[in-house]
Amino acid sequence: MFLHLDTTWLLFAFAIIAAFGFFFGTLLDAIMKEGAFGPSGNTLLFIVGFFVAVVVAHKHGISLSDLRLAVAWGLGGAFGLISVLALIKAGLARLGS
Numbered sequence: 265m266f267l268h269l270d271t272t273w274l275l276f277a278f279a280i281i282a283a284f285g286f287f288f289g290t291l292l293d294a295i296m297k298e299g300a301f302g303p304s305g306n307t308l309l310f311i312v313g314f315f316v317a318v319v320v321a322h323k324h325g326i327s328l329s330d331l332r333l334a335v336a337w338g339l340g341g342a343f344g345l346i347s348v349l350a351l352i353k354a355g356l357a358r359l360g361s
Contacts, residue, residue, distance in 0.1 A: 278311075285310035285342070292346065299350055309349060310342045317341020 289306030300306055321337045328334040
């Protein structure tokens, strides 16, 4: 899927996802405080989760030609990854104390 994108469009998509990731990362850091990974960590997790979810959906044969469906998959993957890692972090913190 990403192989069919021009370099300009791929960089443009990455920049948009990074901007949204920084916005949501900062917001999640303010809400979760110690349970979060910091604004930069949340942003990196958001970007990785978004692109991994889109790639996984594409590998499973889900057509992401509709932009709304691709964004829904990406956001679901991004927030899913952050949620799972935050649960693991909270569990490890509870075991450690």
